[in-house]
Amino acid sequence: MGGSLRVAVLGAPGVGKTAIIRQFLFGDYPERHQPTGAPRLYRPAVLLDGAVYDLSIRDGDGAEPARGPGGPEEWPDPKDWSLQDTDAFVLVYDICSPDSFDYVKALRQRIAEARPAGAPEAPILVVGNKRDRQRLRFGPRRALAALVRRGWRCGYLECSAKYNWHVLRLFRELLRCALVRARPAHPALRLQGALHPAHCSLM
Numbered sequence: 001m002g003g004s005l006r007v008a009v010l011g012a013p014g015v016g017k018t019a020i021i022r023q024f025l026f027g028d029y030p031e032r033h034q035p036t037g038a039p040r041l042y043r044p045a046v047l048l049d050g051a052v053y054d055l056s057i058r059d060g061d062g063a064e065p066a067r068g069p070g071g072p073e074e075w076p077d078p079k080d081w082s083l084q085d086t087d088a089f090v091l092v093y094d095i096c097s098p099d100s101f102d103y104v105k106a107l108r109q110r111i112a113e114a115r116p117a118g119a120p121e122a123p124i125l126v127v128g129n130k131r132d133r134q135r136l137r138f139g140p141r142r143a144l145a146a147l148v149r150r151g152w153r154c155g156y157l158e159c160s161a162k163y164n165w166h167v168l169r170l171f172r173e174l175l176r177c178a179l180v181r182a183r184p185a186h187p188a189l190r191l192q193g194a195l196h197p198a199h200c201s202l203m
């Protein structure tokens with residue numbers, strides 16, 4: 001048994017958080033947007049690199065700002081989010097929506113502020129979803145990836161939940177990185193490092 005990991009999947013409404021999670025867990029895809037409302041928790045077991053992990057995947061968690069004109073200053077107190085208990089974050093934006101990218105930027109800032117002083121940083125993977133709509137994207141992939149990786153020091157990946165493209169890969173990378181942080185004795189595993197073929201599967 002490898003242990004347990006808590007993952008939060010966050011992002012603006014409609015970017016595809018639920019679609020990504022459902023593709024990963026059940027191989028299905030919601031064509032219609034049904035706002036998630038209250039946060040949902042999924043508890044799969046996954047096999048990663050030969051060890052079994054109990055995952056808690058939270059779809060939204062109340063960390064988002066109030067819907068409406070409010071900005072990050074109107075977000076709930078970080079103490080209420082239990083962000084400190086989260087081992088890894090997936091911050092999802094829609095590659096066709098600059099607003100959703102700004103949203104992720106603000107979320108990442110908020111997560112950093114919520115971390116208690118001296119606590120190790122939880123890995124953050126920024127995910128550009130809806131890659132199948134590539135022709136409508138608002139910015140070049142290379143520039144966005146460079147900003148996120150070098151400027152924000154987060155991982156970056158693009159996927160299409162609709163076509164199940166890179167969905168497994170995003171969870172595999174995130175989990176590997178979270179495990180490296182938990183066990184620094186394995187420095188060879190890096191979020192943006194060499195990717196092995198699928199050694200991550202649901203049980």
Ligand SMILES: Nc1nc2c(ncn2[C@@H]2O[C@H](COP(=O)(O)OP(=O)(O)OP(=O)(O)O)[C@@H](O)[C@H]2O)c(=O)[nH]1
Pocket residue numbers: 011012013014015016017018019020029030031032033034035036037060129130131132133159160161162163
């Ligand atoms: N073209 C395309 N549409 C997608 C993709 N992923 C999700 N969608 C669509 O985007 C809409 C919103 O998807 P959801 O997964 O419900 O988004 P969400 O982020 O969970 O939304 P909230 O629950 O409101 O926060 C749905 O109509 C999906 O079909 C994708 O990869 N490509």
